[in-house]
Amino acid sequence: MERPADDLTARARIRDAAIELFGERGIDGTSIRDIAAAAGVSSGLVRHHFGSKESLREACDKYAKERMLQIGAELTQDHDLTRLDPLALHPVAFPLQLYIVRSMMDGSETATALFLEGVDAVEDWAASYGITPKDPRGYAAALAAIKLSVFILRDQVSKAIGEDITTPAGYNRIGQALMEVFAIPLLTPEQVDKLRKQEK
Amino acid sequence: MERPADDLTARARIRDAAIELFGERGIDGTSIRDIAAAAGVSSGLVRHHFGSKESLREACDKYAKERMLQIGAELTQDHDLTRLDPLALHPVAFPLQLYIVRSMMDGSETATALFLEGVDAVEDWAASYGITPKDPRGYAAALAAIKLSVFILRDQVSKAIGEDITTPAGYNRIGQALMEVFAIPLLTPEQVDKLRKQEK
DNA sequence: CACTTGACTACACGATCGTGTAGTAGTTTG
């Protein structure tokens, strides 16, 4: 989980600060001056290293995606696979996940591409576990969106359960609640069929 | 579902335009001049009617919440209750739901309060249907977040399934996919217990 | 008729933002 060796440079600090602030306050809500101050450099250096705010965002997208895939790979290497693995997320990835979601909502192609790859992965995973929904693609998209939902609404969810879900304890709790959502069938397949006909 | 009679005034047009643009582009991403242009009035009139951008947002919050509860009430009145009712949403509420989520992410108290009320409703609903998760509050919070997730990520989900989910057809499809998520248990209660112990 | 009030517009203000320019200090390179 350690960083590349040359990754404590000012350039890296700027990028890390940008990911954190973008994820926390949104892209528009974060100025280059804010990022520079958080990284302890001048605003001109941000421009020097990344050219423009848009380029900085693209660099953050690229880095966040790589780190995310890297962390995901380590996760599946270290642990035994469970049926819920596509929903697993390591705590160190929280800021990255937050940033990616923000970037998605602001229309980033890289972030959207990452979501689509996630949907692919969920679809493959479901098929390999013998889960056969009538709409495999829609099913996978719904599951992928669900995975992100508690992160997007982390402040609201935290407030609702009276516990900060960005702490390990809070994340465990909401993770287990999500498992219960998946463990308790709310509908029988027959009910789904019935509703399907109703809505057509 | 019709509007109040006196609701075609410039004030109402401004509010409607604000809700749509705020929901579409975010609060920071929408200027008062944008809203004024969309409503066909001068930017000064926006200020005249609402005082400030923050006041305008509060007015939008208040109105969106009222309309949402109103639409929800009509929905439960018109239709028979199904087990999935807390997840139901009428198409006319789409822009409202989008706005509310944006407002939530920008830290609105009114929008957050609406979410908390939604969690309460889901919790009551689950209890009345004999659904007994080990963490009822966390369970309700997770379900409430899930309800919103496909709206927040509507662009990504639409792209993933190749169909615009803000159309009735697309919304039906993703709604049915969500039902399948709830219909197919991914975990047995025993697996949940096992994972619970692992993570502690 | 004079007066007030509310809807509405035009325009100017300071602040902030992304960006551009110029320059310094230290290191590398031929």
Added chain:
DNA sequence: CAAACTACTACACGATCGTGTAGTCAAGTG
């Protein structure tokens, strides 16, 4: 040693934004 390059800062620029001010116009109201 001189030239070139890189990391970095300071400062100024136009644009945009929220906001403030002044004024027009029409509809009441005494």
